[in-house]
Amino acid sequence: MAEIKKIVLAYSGGLDTSIIIPWLKEQYPGCEVIGICTNVGQEEDWEALKKKAIASGASKIYVEDIREELVRDFIFPMLRAGAVYEGKYMLGTSIARPLQAKKQVEVALKEGAEAVAHGCTGKGNDQVRFELTYKALAPQLEIIAPWRVWDIRSREQAIEYAQKNNIPIGNISKKNIYSRDWNIWHISHEGGPLEDLWNRPEEDMFMLSCSPKDAPDKETEISIDFDKGIPVALNGKKMGPVELLTELNRLGGENGIGRADVVETRVVGMKSRGVYETPGGTILYTALRDLEMITLDAETLALKRQLAAKYAELIYQGKWFTLQRESIDAFMEKAGKYLTGTVRVVLYKGNVIIAGRKSKYSLYIEDLASFGESSYDHADATGFIKLYGLSTGVSAMVQKELDAEGGPADEMKEMARFSKK
Numbered sequence: 252m253a254e255i256k257k258i259v260l261a262y263s264g265g266l267d268t269s270i271i272i273p274w275l276k277e278q279y280p281g282c283e284v285i286g287i288c289t290n291v292g293q294e295e296d297w298e299a300l301k302k303k304a305i306a307s308g309a310s311k312i313y314v315e316d317i318r319e320e321l322v323r324d325f326i327f328p329m330l331r332a333g334a335v336y337e338g339k340y341m342l343g344t345s346i347a348r349p350l351q352a353k354k355q356v357e358v359a360l361k362e363g364a365e366a367v368a369h370g371c372t373g374k375g376n377d378q379v380r381f382e383l384t385y386k387a388l389a390p391q392l393e394i395i396a397p398w399r400v401w402d403i404r405s406r407e408q409a410i411e412y413a414q415k416n417n418i419p420i421g422n423i424s425k426k427n428i429y430s431r432d433w434n435i436w437h438i439s440h441e442g443g444p445l446e447d448l449w450n451r452p453e454e455d456m457f458m459l460s461c462s463p464k465d466a467p468d469k470e471t472e473i474s475i476d477f478d479k480g481i482p483v484a485l486n487g488k489k490m491g492p493v494e495l496l497t498e499l500n501r502l503g504g505e506n507g508i509g510r511a512d513v514v515e516t517r518v519v520g521m522k523s524r525g526v527y528e529t530p531g532g533t534i535l536y537t538a539l540r541d542l543e544m545i546t547l548d549a550e551t552l553a554l555k556r557q558l559a560a561k562y563a564e565l566i567y568q569g570k571w572f573t574l575q576r577e578s579i580d581a582f583m584e585k586a587g588k589y590l591t592g593t594v595r596v597v598l599y600k601g602n603v604i605i606a607g608r609k610s611k612y613s614l615y616i617e618d619l620a621s622f623g624e625s626s627y628d629h630a631d632a633t634g635f636i637k638l639y640g641l642s643t644g645v646s647a648m649v650q651k652e653l654d655a656e657g658g659p660a661d662e663m664k665e666m667a668r669f670s671k672k
Contacts, residue, residue, distance in 0.1 A: 255279050255393060259359040260368045261351060261381065262286030262312065264300040266406065267370035269420050270413050271397050272307040275368060286312040287358045289351045291321055292435025292497075303419050313358050318435055321350050322492035325571075326436050330535055331480035331590070332583045333543070333555065334563035339513045341529045341536065342566050343437025348377055349571035352384035359392055366393035373399040376518045380569030387572035406430070406442065429456060435496055437509075437529040445524050452512060452526045459500065459528040463507035463601030471506055471598040472606060475499075475538050480587030482535055496531045503530025506598040518568050537603040538594035545613045546589045555586050 258275055262268045268286075275284050286309045288300060297314050304312040325346050336342055352369075359367050367385055371378035373396070382394055403409050413420045430442040438459050444450045454462055476484035485495055503509050509530035517523050543552060558579050565576045592610025596603055618625045 255282055255365045257283045257285065257362060257364040258366045258368050258395065259285045259287055259355055259362060259364045260309070261355050261370065262288045262304055262309070263370070264288065264295065264303055265370070266409050266413065266420050267372075267398070269303065269307055269418050270403075270409055270416070271368065271370050272304070272309050273416055273418060274397055274401060275395070276308050283310045284308060285310060285358065285362055285364065287355045288312065288314050289354055290314065290316040290318060291347050291351065292318050292493075293433035307418055315354055317350055317354060318493050319491070321347060322435060322496055325350055326496070326532075327481050327492060328580055328583070329562070329566060330482075330532070330539060331587050332562045332579070333536070333540065333559040334566060335536070335559070336563040336567045337513075337515055339511055340515050340525070340527065340567075341437065341511070341532050342563060343434060343527060343529055343532070344432045344439055345376070345380065345566045345569075346436065347432075347434045348380035348569065349384050352381045353388060353572075355381075356385060356388045356392070360389060364392070366395050368395035368397065371396065371398060374517070374519060374521065376567065376569070379518045380571075383569040384572055431458075433458075435493065435500070436532050437527050440526045441524070445526060448514065448524060456526070457510070457528060460504040460509055460530055461507050466505065466507040466600045469599075471502060472595065473502065473534075473598065474593055474595045475535070476593050477539060477542055478591050480539065480583070480590035482539075496535075499531030499534050501530075502598060503534050504528075507601040508598055508603060509533035510601070534596060534598070534603050537605070538596055539590070541605050541608050542590055542592050542594050542610060545608055545615050546592065546610050547586065548614065551586055555583070558582060 258279065260268060260271060260275070262272075272284050272286070276282060286304045288297075288304075290297070301312050301314065329342060329346050334342060336345070355367055358364075367389075369378065369381045371381060378396055378399075382396075385392055385394055403412055410420065412418075429440050429445075432439045440452070440456055445452065474486055475482055476487070482495055484490060485498055490498070509528055509532065511527045511529065512524070513527060514522055514524045543555070547555065562576065562579045562583070565571070565573065565579070570576055589610075589612035591612060592608065594605065595607035597606045598604075619627050
């Protein structure tokens with residue numbers, strides 16, 4: 252194994268990665284630790300973060316704004332697919348990790364590093380997501396996962412380590428113990444009081460949304476334009492991916508939209524609780540699902556739903572850079588060919604209410620569906636039902652006759668007796 256002289260760390264400025272820098276330098280004497288932090292939409296004092304990394308012992312810190320790429324190439328394709336993990340989790344943390352790990356690998360190759368490191372715990376999903384990306388893009392790099400090898404076993408111990416070594420950790424304390432992940436799609440809250448499933452989330456924990464009971468007493472009506480399954484305009488105004496999602500987050504948050512309390516199945520097998528705020532994402536998923544209902548035929552829609560569940564699993568499990576995910580995306584792109592139109596929604600006290608939808612590709616024909624006089628000939632249904640119900644009728648006749656003669660069991664005995672002759 253080659254001597255490790257340079258390590259690139261996925262640096263967030265949080266508790267875990269703040270203490271990892273000096274720890275790495277202790278374990279690998281003389282090594283250089285370089286941090287890479289990605290702006291994925293979280294609020295952060297970037298200059299203070301840089302100073303913090305250097306103060307913790309990093310020789311260099313990269314800060315890259317990847318919001319545009321994240322929304323355009325990762326979040327919106329996920330939205331088009333309709334991927335939601337276990338029916339509740341909108342994959343906010345999951346979808347960002349492959350791109351963050353990709354940027355880390357790029358820096359490692361640029362800097363000529365022998366290893367990459369992350370601050371993910373041995374219990375969590377993120378260790379899988381980061382490391383599968385490393386393996387997919389640069390399998391030659393050594394992977395260092397401190398949480399799997401050091402003696403620190405809790406956030407409380409991590410705080411004590413930081414305080415003992417004079418490592419700046421900001422406002423993190425034993426009282427402020429939530430573990431959070433924030434990007435332009437969502438914010439997650441884990442740990443602390445949430446580890447008791449009977450505890451209701453405390454209101455002061457939420458950061459992106461107000462409580463539905465505190466939301467305005469009047470409706471907020473908006474319209475969203477989609478082009479081939481990708482949102483492109485809000486209230487008739489064309490917007491870039493970041494601008495559009497940012498504005499929907501604001502509108503959703505003001506109206507108490509997008510809170511989800513989820514107990515999910517982690518990749519490593521254990522159940523874990525997370526409380527998520529996904530205001531803009533909740534609005535977009537609701538609107539696009541309704542557009543699908545009028546533009547996709549039944550068979551394509553059904554298959555898309557099945558593949559969406561698999562797509563969600565692949566994202567959750569960190570398998571973004573795989574042939575499976577790419578193949579499903581090819582289907583989603585083709586299936587989304589006619590997902591173009593406008594959906595009007597009403598936001599009101601935590602609810603996203605569909606108020607209208609239209610598309611030049613709509614399969615809804617009012618004349619056919621109308622309860623009034625139309626060109627549809629009701630007599631046509633007679634022949635259709637005869638053929639559609641043929642197998643049901645045949646099965647019923649055969650089974651009824653067998654039951655009357657003593658049942659299928661007696662019939663089988665008679666067939667067995669006859670075969671022996």
